[in-house]
Amino acid sequence: MVNNERTTCLVVGGGPAGLVLGLLMARGGVDVTVLEKHEDFLRDFRGDTVHASTLTLLDELGLGERFAAIPQRAMTRMRVQLDAGTAELADMRRLPGAHQHVAMVPQWDFLDLIADAAAQEPTFALRRNAEFTGLLRDGGRVVGARYRDRVDGSEHEIRASVTVACDGRGSAVAAAAGMRARSFGVPMDVWWFRLPRLDNDPSGAALRLSTGHFAVLIDRGDYWQVAYLIKKGSDGPLRAAGIEAFRRRIAGLLPWMSERLAALESFDDVKLLDVELNRMRRWDADGLLLIGDAAHTMSPVGGVGINLAVADAVAAARLLAPALRSGGIVPRALLHRVQRRRYWPTVVVQSVQKLAHRALIAGPVLENAPATVPAGPMPTFDDTVDPKTVAPTSALPLPLRLLQRFPVLQGVPARLVALGPLPEHAPDWARRPEAALRG
Incomplete structure (x- = not known):
């Protein structure tokens, strides 16, 4: 009936x-x-x-x-963390209203x-x-x-x-x-996972960019929600390498969080977003x-x-x-x-978004992404990339240099987002x- x-x-x-x-x-x-x-x-x-x-x-x-x-x-702010240090990307405090x-x-x-x-x-x-x-x-x-x-x-x-x-x-x-x-074709998929957040960690959101790697960290209070980009269609082979290889990969990108990676007990803690x-x-x-x-x-x-x-x-x-x-x-x-x-x-x-895929993600990140991470113990770091270290202006690409020199421009990406x-x-x-x- x-x-x-x-x-x-x-x-x-x-x-x-x-x-x-x-x-x-x-x-x-x-x-x-x-x-x-x-x-x-x-x-x-x-x-x-x-x-x-x-x-x-x-x-x-x-x-x-x-x-x-x-x-x-x-x-209220978004930052990008490069190997040389951190730069301001968007300042929501410049929004109207x-x-x-x-x-x-x-x-x-x-x-x-x-x-x-x-x-x-x-x-x-x-x-x-x-x-x-x-x-x-x-x-x-x-x-x-x-x-x-x-x-x-x-x-x-x-x-x-x-x-x-x-x-x-x-x-x-x-x-x-x-x-x-x-x-429209996209070059990447995204792995989502959580890592513990400490009281003295930076707040807000940050982009972590290095040759072959790109991650977004979102402050959720007591934990970080992390998005890590992988090549489109590479989820299966990377998971087959095991969770320990993934922990080493993230430790190389976020050394200041290396001691927290034990929170990733298995790939059940890593969720795939099939990007479209x-x-x-x-x-x-x-x-x-x-x-x-x-x-x-x-x-x-x-x-x-x-x-x-x-x-x-x-x-x-x-x-x-x-x-x-x-x-x-x-x-x-x-x-x-x-x-x-x-x-x-x-x-x-x-x-x-398509421009970001081509100019930022598909080129310097995914084309240089390592297919595997060498076996061995978790790496240790004497010279870590401190997320609170301000990157020297000379080490930044031109768009980021302009955003640091003229902070009012940080309102533009803030408005778009x-x-x-x-x-x-x-x-x-x-x-x-x-x-x-x-x-």
């Missing part, structure tokens, strides 16, 4: 884009249902960043105080906050354990979706005026619609819209994927909610307006004062 349901806006995927879109649609008076595959949000996210533009959005939605109460770390930082907070806490706020709206519904299984069509138009309850196995059909795919990279909705992305960079040529079909990673999968360079996905959701709600509230069929031309607004910021960010090319703001009808929500 198939259970039949009806809503106005159906959102597939309860990630940042899906829940923000659901909240805004509900505040716009639109009946909205969000399908989330899992029971909760307690999963191993690695994009646990809330950017300055999203912090401003939370203020506009009346959720700033609630968010501030969540335990978090503030990243009230939020001059990027908040490092577990993504499940952020998602719980948005879901709880949306649940206060009478037109919002969140279906958990709801696994998308297919699209409903009427002729050539998408008119909803099928989903399976993962608890009791029941099958459901839910019809909607508009269906929005927010189910991330490898979108099942896009595949069901026959939509294929244009893929792609973009749909068209984000819409009749009755269907794709946003966030479903429309454009980003490289981890800059960590801006969540930022763009939330901005997509805000733009989609502003453009579509008034039409959905008034009833009737939303024309495809209106759906396409979302892509027209959000396409060029996506292209700008992906172009910067923390704000993005086109920050989106909550429409007036979605804004709430903090006091009203507390009441």
